[in-house]
Amino acid sequence: MHEVLIVGGGTVGLSAAVFLAHHGVRSLVVEREPGPQVHPRATGVGSRTMEILREMGLADAVNAVAVDMKGISLGKVTVETLAGADFTTMSPSAQVYRDPDFTPARMRGTCPQNRLDGVLLGAARERGATVSYGTELVSFEQDDDGVTAVLAGAGGTRTVRARYLVAADGVRGAVRDALGIGLSGPGVLGPGINNVLFRADLRHVIGETRFAVCSVTTPEAPGTIVTIDGEKEWVFHTNADPAHARDVIRAAVGDPGLEVEIVSVLPWRVRAQIADRFSAGRVFLVGDAAHAVPPLGAFGMNTGVADAHNLAWKLAYVLRGEAGPALLSTYDEERRPVGALAMEQALLRLADPRLHWDNDPAMAAERARAGVVNAPVVQLGYRYGQAVQDLPSAEDVALDLDGSVGSRVPHMWVADGVSSLDLVESRFTVLAGAEDTAWASAGARLIDGWPYGPLLVRPDGFVAWRGTTPDDLPGVLSRLLHTA
Known part of the structure; x- marks a missing residue:
């Protein structure tokens, strides 16, 4: 078996x-x-x-x-055609690649x-x-x-x-x-879309520019180009007939003589x-x-x-x-x-994509009015057992990762290249401050400067319990594991 x-x-x-x-x-x-x-x-x-x-x-x-898009990606851009765009005048969108301080990732x-x-x-x-x-x-x-x-x-x-x-x-x-x-x-939204995987050398058009997503607005070939390798392999999402995919891609790029290889086409619907x-x-x-x-x-x-x-x-x-x-x-x-939460937040973004992509600080107020929470909050700021509207912040995920029960345990560098998340080691683990020596006998990992108090962390890295005394630990584990 x-x-x-x-x-x-x-x-x-x-x-x-x-x-x-x-x-x-x-x-x-x-x-x-x-x-x-x-x-x-x-x-x-x-x-x-x-x-x-x-x-x-x-x-x-x-x-x-x-x-590799570290420090060079514009994130999301909108152009009439790639060849007609001046990428040097564009500012990076909110979705650029950098190392945030709330995660070891x-x-x-x-x-x-x-x-x-x-x-x-x-x-x-x-x-x-x-x-x-x-x-x-x-x-x-x-x-x-x-x-x-x-x-x-x-x-x-x-x-x-x-x-x-x-x-x-x-x-x-x-x-x-x-x-x-x-x-x-709501189910199916909008018409069918063709996801066209194609190969074409676009370096003569975009140069050293990197983007994750590019919306093309030309009436001849509206659609979305997604980076696959940033040079020769791409995806184009279009409503056009796949039989005309090469011509549509050439129009979207703005190069009628472009050599285009269609690798495959996947129809899909939102x-x-x-x-x-x-x-x-x-x-x-x-x-x-x-x-x-x-x-x-x-x-x-x-x-x-x-x-x-x-x-x-x-x-x-x-x-x-x-x-x-x-x-x-x-x-x-x-x-x-x-x-x-993921579905609802994606739907709100469909109604107004700026709420996702725009990096202007003023957008925080617009997101709040629309009920949109920032992307990192959707991905890792949620708490089991608590509604998203009750989180400390809908914008700054670091404020949500405060050691509360149900949240992902806070990240803190404890040694070179070692995060507090690494100390969990995929098992039930207590993390506590170095001064909490009473917890050492319970197998706690003691951390210098740990400000959150003793936390029992589940194997998946979520806080299961905020400790008061090690004597309570066996009973807590029994309840969590339903062995009582």
């Missing part, structure tokens, strides 16, 4: 396999596509995702395949999803996961002891048993439908929807299967990775018998409000 069956081998499914392996749980990942996707659907890797990758020992590998630029998946696939397999491409889930049933799944592949059908099933099978996921879980939210439940028995929804988030803000993939991170340690503790099954009910309780 497999411990966990993961349906879907995209970014979130592979992340789940890596996170489970990190906690000693081997999984079987099945993906219906014949191999890893070469066409990236996303490029924005957020700070919280990079923190998680750092925990997994993968941050350097991801940065190695990312496009360091990201040097955008990372196309296919490159990120390559890192995750290698790590998953190296750490014991089995990843099977060209394999489709046909049906499944669950009982008190596990899940029985019928899989179809090149060799025919086979039946497998797993203790739990994680559905990472996307926005039209069959697992969610089979469970009869409904959806809330959606905003959230599952009414993120779990049913032994089956759990993660990523787009649980929530479809409009792209503005880059919240969708990053929220899905955080889903998998939240779920992985809980499954591991239950599978090892270190926690009661009731711990798994907290997955839906914690992650569904976060998915709803």
